[in-house]
Amino acid sequence: MDYMTLIQLLDSSVRLATPLLLACLAGLFSERAGIFDIGLEGKMLAAAFFSAALASVTGSVWLGLLAGIGASLMLSALHGVASITFRGNQLISGVAINFLAAGMTVLIAQDWFKQGGRTPSLTGDARFEGITLPGADAMANVPIIGPLYSELISGHSILVYMALAAVPLTWWLLYRTRFGLRLRAVGENPAAVDTAGVSVIGLRYAAVAICGILCGIAGAYLSTALQAGFVKDMSAGRGFIALAALIFAKWRPWYALWATLLFGLFGALETRPDVIESVIGMKVQGQLLGALPYLMTVIILAGFVGKAIPPRAGGEPYVKER
Amino acid sequence: MDVMPKWAEVILVPFISLLLAAFISGLVVFAIADVPDSAITMMDRIGARLDFVWGAAKLMVNGALGSTYGWGYTLYYATNFMFTGLAVAIAFHARLFNIGGEGQAMLGGLGVAIACLYIPWPHWSVALIGAAAMAGLFGAVWAAIPAWLQVKRGSHIVITTIMFNFIAASLLNYLLVNLMRPKGSMDPATAHFREATNLPTLHDLLAPFGIAFSKSAPANVSLLVAIAACFALWLLIWRTRLGFEIRSYGESESGAKYAGISPFKITMIAMIISGALAGMMAINNVMGEAERLVLNATEGAGFIGIAVALMGRSHPLGVFIAAILFGFLYQGGAELALWTSIPRELIVVIQALVILFTGALDNMVRMPLERMFLALRRNKAAGAN
Numbered sequence: 001m002d003y004m005t006l007i008q009l010l011d012s013s014v015r016l017a018t019p020l021l022l023a024c025l026a027g028l029f030s031e032r033a034g035i036f037d038i039g040l041e042g043k044m045l046a047a048a049f050f051s052a053a054l055a056s057v058t059g060s061v062w063l064g065l066l067a068g069i070g071a072s073l074m075l076s077a078l079h080g081v082a083s084i085t086f087r088g089n090q091l092i093s094g095v096a097i098n099f100l101a102a103g104m105t106v107l108i109a110q111d112w113f114k115q116g117g118r119t120p121s122l123t124g125d126a127r128f129e130g131i132t133l134p135g136a137d138a139m140a141n142v143p144i145i146g147p148l149y150s151e152l153i154s155g156h157s158i159l160v161y162m163a164l165a166a167v168p169l170t171w172w173l174l175y176r177t178r179f180g181l182r183l184r185a186v187g188e189n190p191a192a193v194d195t196a197g198v199s200v201i202g203l204r205y206a207a208v209a210i211c212g213i214l215c216g217i218a219g220a221y222l223s224t225a226l227q228a229g230f231v232k233d234m235s236a237g238r239g240f241i242a243l244a245a246l247i248f249a250k251w252r253p254w255y256a257l258w259a260t261l262l263f264g265l266f267g268a269l270e271t272r273p274d275v276i277e278s279v280i281g282m283k284v285q286g287q288l289l290g291a292l293p294y295l296m297t298v299i300i301l302a303g304f305v306g307k308a309i310p311p312r313a314g315g316e317p318y319v320k321e322r
Numbered sequence: 323m324d325v326m327p328k329w330a331e332v333i334l335v336p337f338i339s340l341l342l343a344a345f346i347s348g349l350v351v352f353a354i355a356d357v358p359d360s361a362i363t364m365m366d367r368i369g370a371r372l373d374f375v376w377g378a379a380k381l382m383v384n385g386a387l388g389s390t391y392g393w394g395y396t397l398y399y400a401t402n403f404m405f406t407g408l409a410v411a412i413a414f415h416a417r418l419f420n421i422g423g424e425g426q427a428m429l430g431g432l433g434v435a436i437a438c439l440y441i442p443w444p445h446w447s448v449a450l451i452g453a454a455a456m457a458g459l460f461g462a463v464w465a466a467i468p469a470w471l472q473v474k475r476g477s478h479i480v481i482t483t484i485m486f487n488f489i490a491a492s493l494l495n496y497l498l499v500n501l502m503r504p505k506g507s508m509d510p511a512t513a514h515f516r517e518a519t520n521l522p523t524l525h526d527l528l529a530p531f532g533i534a535f536s537k538s539a540p541a542n543v544s545l546l547v548a549i550a551a552c553f554a555l556w557l558l559i560w561r562t563r564l565g566f567e568i569r570s571y572g573e574s575e576s577g578a579k580y581a582g583i584s585p586f587k588i589t590m591i592a593m594i595i596s597g598a599l600a601g602m603m604a605i606n607n608v609m610g611e612a613e614r615l616v617l618n619a620t621e622g623a624g625f626i627g628i629a630v631a632l633m634g635r636s637h638p639l640g641v642f643i644a645a646i647l648f649g650f651l652y653q654g655g656a657e658l659a660l661w662t663s664i665p666r667e668l669i670v671v672i673q674a675l676v677i678l679f680t681g682a683l684d685n686m687v688r689m690p691l692e693r694m695f696l697a698l699r700r701n702k703a704a705g706a707n
Contacts, residue, residue, distance in 0.1 A: 038480070081683075082682040082686075083682065086682075086683055086684075086685040086686045086689075087685055088681070088682040088683055088684055088685055088686075089419075089681060089682055090682075091419055091480050092419075092628070092632070092681035092682045093678070093682035093683075095421065095625070095628060095677055095681075096675075096677040096678035096681065096682055097674075098674075099625070099670050099671070099673050099674035099677065100671060100674035100678070102667070102670050102674075103667040103668065103669070103670030103671035103672075103673075103674060104350075104667075104671055106665050106667035106670075107350065107354055107664070107665060107667055107668060107671060108354070110354075110663065110664075110665050111353075111354040111663075114663075117665060117667070232667075237488060240484055240485075240488065243481065243484070244481075244485065247481065285496055285500070287492040287495045287496040287499075288496070290488075290492050291488060291489050291492035291493070294485040294488045294489050294492075295489060297481070297485050298471070298477070298485050298489075301471070301475075301477040301478065301482060302471045302475040302476075302477045302482075303475050303476065303477075304475075
């Protein structure tokens with residue numbers, strides 16, 4: 001494998017890791033506040049559709065992004081009402097949200113665009129194009145560093161850089177602000193937070209809302225940057241891989257970045273069987289690569305390699321009077 | 323004393339949840355209805371939309387229940403959902419959420435395929451027993467691993483079973499594409515099973531009694547197995563010591579532990595039964611209908627089991643009724659997609675709404691009802707004084 005192939009491989013890893021990273025951070029906020037969210041998949045899918053739909057109708061990808069975030073927030077609100085206000089089962093609510101998104105996106109797409117459950121292809125301003133960072137073209141011919149900068153670091157859409165920036169931001173918010181301390185506390189011991197006079201319900205709704213915004217961006221990235229338009233079921237299990245990455249990352253922001261980059265690399269390798277063959281000298285089945293994130297999560301979760309301990313109050317509705 | 327009388331708990335709450343789900347589904351159809359261009363005024367358009375909703379409902383009922391062909395499909399789908407619904411229900415009784423019915427049913431399909439392809443069965447009846455045993459075994463193993471990981475290693479069973487769904491899909495994809503596909507075939511599927519393993523359909527079963535049943539509908543003898551499974555599960559849950567232990571464990575883990583019930587034993591047994599039931603779905607869709615193993619043979623039936631179990635309140639009779647209702651929705655939805663512009667995904671939306679209202683938003687329906695019954699009782703008490 002030569003240097004350019006490596007750069008290309010890493011480049012597509014970053015592209016594939018971006019939606020995973022955004023969804024993973026989304027899940028991190030929600031689960032750190034004690035709200036399990038297996039509806040990441042559905043929220044991403046809904047956002048993917050509404051971003052592509054609005055971008056295609058208005059021609060502006062930014063309006064599309066807003067619409068995607070809005071759709072994702074609506075589903076977050078539903079999850080909040082079911083699991084915080086009515087103290088329902090968070091897992092069942094997540095399952096319902098996934099199906100709701102899977103069905104509604106196709107129904108609405110068919111009603112609006114009549115193209116068999118997809119949106120028209122997006123072009124021009126209706127898509128997030130890659131940004132050429134300053135000096136990328138000038139540096140392209142410098143050996144080693146040139147391709148690294150111009151191919152791998154430069155040339156991604158703005159959402160990729162936003163996702164990368166979200167990692168230190170999340171870290172700062174969770175570990176260096178009062179809000180973050182409370183948010184983490186509410187996922188470990190909500191009664192203590194309540195005793196301190198801070199609203200458990202308010203904090204949990206805030207966490208679920210942040211989760212909605214991040215899932216919205218992740219979904220918009222799928223349909224307006226990674227691909228040009230919405231197709232049925234385009235999230236294709238990414239919400240669950242993000243969930244796997246979250247466990248892999250042990251609910252920590254920096255680990256989330258590495259975990260999603262690793263899973264992104266698996267995704268990139270799946271499309272390049274020739275690269276694997278030349279590196280390790282034998283054929284690896286594509287299906288095995290596809291299943292690797294799930295297998296690794298099972299192994300990590302079982303504590304065979306390190307131990308992943310979820311937030312203690314995760315999944316439990318908070319009942320004040322108890 | 324319970325806040326609500328038993329009939330309200332068992333019938334009224336699910337009924338209201340279902341009504342809410344049906345109402346919102348109706349609204350969805352109303353919103354995406356085809357409106358003829360002749361409808362100009364606001365009232366005309368609303369009228370046209372209402373007509374469309376009414377027409378869609380009629381189409382679904384006629385398509386699913388109006389002929390033995392329709393019934394044949396409705397009951398075929400219902401058979402799948404009975405197995406997966408029971409699978410989720412038994413796990414619910416032990417307060418375990420088995421979201422992996424889909425993967426377990428896929429593995430069950432693998433078991434059926436191996437049994438039917440590699441064993442020379444003399445007659446369909448023995449083949450059915452053998453294939454059901456294999457399907458159950460494969461499904462049970464696929465559920466037992468997450469169960470073991472939960473009790474021994476503390477992994478969350480919901481996450482592990484989700485992961486196992488994806489692993490099962492990759493495994494089947496690999497097996498069908500690389501190993502089990504007959505030579506020269508492009509289709510990622512096994513060869514057709516031999517004639518001797520083909521199950522009799524309802525047409526074959528009812529013909530000796532002089533009842534004419536559609537020949538092309540896929541409902542088959544597995545329906546009877548599913549009904550027997552409903553009854554057997556009822557016996558197990560409410561009439562045996564093991565069932566009592568499972569229910570006590572589900573009610574209160576600490577209480578059950580204090581009473582000497584082993585969490586390890588209950589978790590393993592409940593999940594093994596659950597996985598076996600989900601796996602046994604394969605005798606219907608793989609052995610009874612397709613007569614070979616294809617990619618994505620389960621078509622999401624494992625997930626519909628969740629909706630069915632929630633709606634049926636985890637009671638085998640409730641599961642039976644809910645499975646038939648979902649069978650009706652599936653067949654009706656297929657007819658709707660055939661004759662109107664409404665895609666099949668409408669069923670997915672209805673399924674989501676049922677899960678939402680009977681599952682996650684259960685308290686939204688329950689809380690006002692409980693308040694109402696409390697007020698009624700207080701009034702009665704005041705009247706007695």
